[in-house]
Amino acid sequence: MVLMTYCTAIVILAWALCFSSIHCAKNHQKIGICTFIVHPVCPDPSINFYLYTRENQYNPQLVTVENITESYYVKSLENKFILHGFNSNMTLDVLQSIKDEYLMQADVNVWMIDYHDVAAGPSECYFAAVYNLPAVGKCSALFVRKIIELSEVELPEEVMHVIGFSLGGQLASQISKNLKPIKLPRITGLDPALPLFYSSHLNRRLSRNDADFVDVIHTNAMIQGQLAPCGDVDFYVNGGLAQPGCHNSSNPISCDHHMAPTYFAESIRSTTGFWAWPCPSTYDYFTGKCPRHGDLELMGECVNHSATGQYVLHTNSEPPYAQGDWNCSLDLKTIKLVEHFRRLSCLNSGLLKVVDDSVYTRVDVADGLDFRIPEVTGRRKSAEGVELGKIKTTRGDETCDGR
Ligand SMILES: *[C@@H]1O[C@H](CO)[C@@H](O)[C@H](O)[C@H]1NC(C)=O
Ligand SMILES: *[C@@H]1O[C@H](CO)[C@@H](O)[C@H](O)[C@H]1NC(C)=O
Ligand SMILES: *[C@@H]1O[C@H](CO)[C@@H](O)[C@H](O)[C@H]1NC(C)=O
Ligand SMILES: *[C@@H]1O[C@H](CO)[C@@H](O)[C@H](O)[C@H]1NC(C)=O
Ligand SMILES: *[C@@H]1O[C@H](CO)[C@@H](O)[C@H](O)[C@H]1NC(C)=O
Numbered sequence: 001m002v003l004m005t006y007c008t009a010i011v012i013l014a015w016a017l018c019f020s021s022i023h024c025a026k027n028h029q030k031i032g033i034c035t036f037i038v039h040p041v042c043p044d045p046s047i048n049f050y051l052y053t054r055e056n057q058y059n060p061q062l063v064t065v066e067n068i069t070e071s072y073y074v075k076s077l078e079n080k081f082i083l084h085g086f087n088s089n090m091t092l093d094v095l096q097s098i099k100d101e102y103l104m105q106a107d108v109n110v111w112m113i114d115y116h117d118v119a120a121g122p123s124e125c126y127f128a129a130v131y132n133l134p135a136v137g138k139c140s141a142l143f144v145r146k147i148i149e150l151s152e153v154e155l156p157e158e159v160m161h162v163i164g165f166s167l168g169g170q171l172a173s174q175i176s177k178n179l180k181p182i183k184l185p186r187i188t189g190l191d192p193a194l195p196l197f198y199s200s201h202l203n204r205r206l207s208r209n210d211a212d213f214v215d216v217i218h219t220n221a222m223i224q225g226q227l228a229p230c231g232d233v234d235f236y237v238n239g240g241l242a243q244p245g246c247h248n249s250s251n252p253i254s255c256d257h258h259m260a261p262t263y264f265a266e267s268i269r270s271t272t273g274f275w276a277w278p279c280p281s282t283y284d285y286f287t288g289k290c291p292r293h294g295d296l297e298l299m300g301e302c303v304n305h306s307a308t309g310q311y312v313l314h315t316n317s318e319p320p321y322a323q324g325d326w327n328c329s330l331d332l333k334t335i336k337l338v339e340h341f342r343r344l345s346c347l348n349s350g351l352l353k354v355v356d357d358s359v360y361t362r363v364d365v366a367d368g369l370d371f372r373i374p375e376v377t378g379r380r381k382s383a384e385g386v387e388l389g390k391i392k393t394t395r396g397d398e399t400c401d402g403r
Contacts, residue, residue: 028118034128035118040135046117047139050090052110053077057103060090060112065146075150078108078158083140085166085193086129087121090114094261095165101268111147113140119167129167134204137174144175148182157185157305162211165190165261166224169206169216176210184211186305191218191225191260208232213305217264219243220256227282233307235276235299237263237315239285244317263321267300272324274299276313285312 027039028046037044043064050060053072063071080102084090090112099110115136119129144160151159162184164172169192176184192206208214208231216231218240227240237259238244246255267274276299279290290312297307315321 034125042139083164083168089116097265141178189216276311
């Protein structure tokens, strides 16, 4: 309440300053140590877009709406768009890990926005960052729209995947709002921030309506993240409040919060998988009403886009964090023999997604049988019918008892 009063006072001050002075000519207004975007104009020099590809994995390329086609951007490749949060920037190690995992796994365009000047700390400026979010969303949407227009990706769901950490999760929602009537195929919210969105033009938080599919990972709910479900599917890791690897951390709250992107980064290449089971609420979880049971869903990059509801899962306290799907797993030894396949992932309900460079093939996997790639389109036509390996075990509740 005190905070709200304080914030309201700041906003009134912001508007008063703006209306009463020639400072209005400036788009940004500093009030105390906090920066407010009083006149949103795009492009805004504080809102920058960077591209990482396999050509420049460690040297981000600054790109504007005008010069996207002069960058390393490849129209035929999937787009991942990563958003940082409050008092942070795109160099945050967990976000860099997500980028690195993607580029190791597949040839993709990884975009990052950097808006640290208008989302800067200290915590007293959180309200300024929230206040600025619609303006950041507006400029970002112009950029995202351009990429979507240019994209020549075959599968619509791969045209644009927006991944927002913390306040970035709420920014994803603002981008979605400004993209209309275009709808984003997917948003992943990584411990999306508890909003402070009480005034009417800010009354927006990430929800399942913001994209065709919204998946959310909760690791520090109620403190820095949202407790309420806000996606089509919501994963509450270790119950969603605190993480086992953070008990000994010098800053457990920050550690818990940052585990959402940490788990997500691991999920991109994990062959073990963060398998989760349904649980109606965190209350049920903490009162022991959600033992591990069937109907598993995979959390993270490879989540099934038809998944809905609330899920819980356990993790290890150190990397690799994923605990897998009981004992059942793919026999990876045989698969690794096929070296030209860079990516084998997303084992999901008997469907294996095989990605070779930019070529995607879906292979049906039958229990215990050899499997083949029935058809490969694109660059590697000669790979038609290549035998990959043998599935020793698959998941299935009849054969897999819980650990
Ligand atoms: C795009 O334009 C910006 C601003 O002029 C410039 O700094 C950046 O280097 C350009 N990027 C490319 C890929 O040409
Ligand atoms: C970006 O964040 C890192 C910490 O993650 C910090 O050390 C660095 O100074 C920040 N850079 C800017 C330009 O704010
Ligand atoms: C935390 O520290 C204690 C004592 O040093 C240790 O026994 C425990 O395993 C640690 N827990 C984690 C999760 O690292
Ligand atoms: C996703 O889940 C749906 C419904 O449970 C299922 O029919 C479908 O095969 C699954 N898709 C994949 C890729 O596993
Ligand atoms: C899981 O693996 C362990 C060790 O390999 C084995 O002893 C156990 O029987 C397996 N459980 C199931 C259900 O397969």
